[in-house]
Amino acid sequence: MMRRVEPVTSLAGSVRVPGDKSASHRALMLSALAPGESTIEGLSPGLDVMATSGIMIQLGATRRDTTATVVVTGPRGGLRASDSPLRCGNSGTTMRLVSGIVSALAGRHRLEGDPSLSRRPMDRIAIPLRLMGARVSGEGDRVLAPLDIDGSTSLRGIDFAVPTPSAQVKSAILLAGLFAHDQSVVHESLRTRTTTEDMLRRAGAVVQSSDAADGRRITLSPGPLHPQAWTIPTDPSQAAFFCVLGLIHPHADIEIVDVDDAPERTGFIHVLERMCADLVQRPGTSGTTLRARSSSLRSTEIHSREIPSVDEAPILTVAAAAATGVSVFRDMGELRLKESDRFAGALDLARRLGCEAWSEGDDYFIEGLGHAQNFSRFAINAGLDHRTVMSSAVAGTAGQGCDIDGADTVTSSYPTFFEDLAALR
Ligand code: S3P
Numbered sequence: 001m002m003r004r005v006e007p008v009t010s011l012a013g014s015v016r017v018p019g020d021k022s023a024s025h026r027a028l029m030l031s032a033l034a035p036g037e038s039t040i041e042g043l044s045p046g047l048d049v050m051a052t053s054g055i056m057i058q059l060g061a062t063r064r065d066t067t068a069t070v071v072v073t074g075p076r077g078g079l080r081a082s083d084s085p086l087r088c089g090n091s092g093t094t095m096r097l098v099s100g101i102v103s104a105l106a107g108r109h110r111l112e113g114d115p116s117l118s119r120r121p122m123d124r125i126a127i128p129l130r131l132m133g134a135r136v137s138g139e140g141d142r143v144l145a146p147l148d149i150d151g152s153t154s155l156r157g158i159d160f161a162v163p164t165p166s167a168q169v170k171s172a173i174l175l176a177g178l179f180a181h182d183q184s185v186v187h188e189s190l191r192t193r194t195t196t197e198d199m200l201r202r203a204g205a206v207v208q209s210s211d212a213a214d215g216r217r218i219t220l221s222p223g224p225l226h227p228q229a230w231t232i233p234t235d236p237s238q239a240a241f242f243c244v245l246g247l248i249h250p251h252a253d254i255e256i257v258d259v260d261d262a263p264e265r266t267g268f269i270h271v272l273e274r275m276c277a278d279l280v281q282r283p284g285t286s287g288t289t290l291r292a293r294s295s296s297l298r299s300t301e302i303h304s305r306e307i308p309s310v311d312e313a314p315i316l317t318v319a320a321a322a323a324t325g326v327s328v329f330r331d332m333g334e335l336r337l338k339e340s341d342r343f344a345g346a347l348d349l350a351r352r353l354g355c356e357a358w359s360e361g362d363d364y365f366i367e368g369l370g371h372a373q374n375f376s377r378f379a380i381n382a383g384l385d386h387r388t389v390m391s392s393a394v395a396g397t398a399g400q401g402c403d404i405d406g407a408d409t410v411t412s413s414y415p416t417f418f419e420d421l422a423a424l425r
Helices: 020-034 049-057 094-104 121-132 167-177 195-202 236-248 268-274 314-320 333-337 342-353 386-398 408-412 417-422
Strands: 001-004 011-015 036-041 062-063 069-074 109-114 135-139 145-149 159-161 182-190 204-211 215-221 227-230 253-258 280-284 286-292 301-303 326-330 356-360 363-367 378-381 402-405
Touching: 001 386, 011 062, 011 333, 020 069, 020 195, 020 227, 020 326, 049 062, 049 094, 049 408, 069 326, 094 109, 094 121, 094 145, 094 167, 094 182, 121 135, 121 167, 167 182, 167 195, 167 215, 167 253, 195 204, 195 386, 236 253, 236 268, 236 280, 236 286, 236 386, 236 417, 268 280, 268 301, 286 386, 314 326, 314 363, 314 386, 333 342, 342 356, 342 363, 342 378, 342 386, 342 402, 378 386, 386 402, 386 408, 408 417
Parallel strands: 011 253, 036 227, 159 182, 301 326, 378 402
Antiparallel strands: 001 402, 036 069, 062 069, 109 145, 135 145, 182 215, 204 215, 253 286, 280 286, 326 363, 356 363
């Protein structure tokens, strides 16, 4: 679907972004793994999370929706293999975390993804899960989907240093580790989001984390989970789009309410503050409420360590395009392995806006145009990447408009994004 985005003269109001995608996936999974009835409030309405939900049902959980909550019942005898393929759609989190779960379930499991997910490396989970005793196969050295996993009921715990820090890889190991015979230890050289550890602990698992100067070590003992009443915080990575919109638009005053303020997720706020953003934080009912007002942004240097998982790099690229001076994005190689090649995509979007943009190895550089009003009107293909849709829509709204081909892929994480954007006019 092609969507035309027109510039608007002023933006004001308040927005509540959807429930955090990471917490939503985990709430469904941990509820399915805990025998009995759990409730989930504020679940992300995106298709990625729907994919996880569908798979948990295929594996034996039941789901019932009431007006306020989703009720998930984990089967008393535990999950069991499904005869049909597990369809993960566009969702890397679904494929990587479900791989961890089914590695411990007897039988053969097939996991499928859409064309975007089928080009993303699954060797990063296949290697540790094989060491634990599961058989994981996919196409080629990078173990591309579709995946076939032969689960084992006698998994071994492992002591594993994740070579490229990744919350998804850490989580796949911890979820498999719940069913292993002995404890598992995961070392990460960069502290990625703690959603899995925090939620596992709450559901009754024995998980210890210790921070070191150079990362974190997580130890998990196998054991059962217990049903919970989950409340999902809102998604900081989605809040980032409205923050940048408020800052780069010439006449904007936008509030983004109750944003989850986990330190691993809010690095983008510090980056924007360094760019001289008029961004004010105050305590919300839960988390923090952000107020973003029109600002004259200055360039900065951003290292991937500041925004672990680099989900906010595309929208920070739009901020850099509106700033004065050359912004430097360091060590951004992981962007190439997301829903699309976001490294090439960031350069491409900046050039379409009219910027000089170039790269050296895993670094890229954006020479800002000083103001979003200097952006060119542009057309872009979203390439099955929800964050490309939202970044482009923000640039088009603050600048001179744009046409986004494949804009419907926004439904993977934020189905009401365009309605929420329109409500700020
Ligand atoms: C996620 C992990 C991140 C991130 C994704 C969600 C998760 O990737 O890109 O949007 O829920 O675990 P990494 O595995 O690279 O940290």
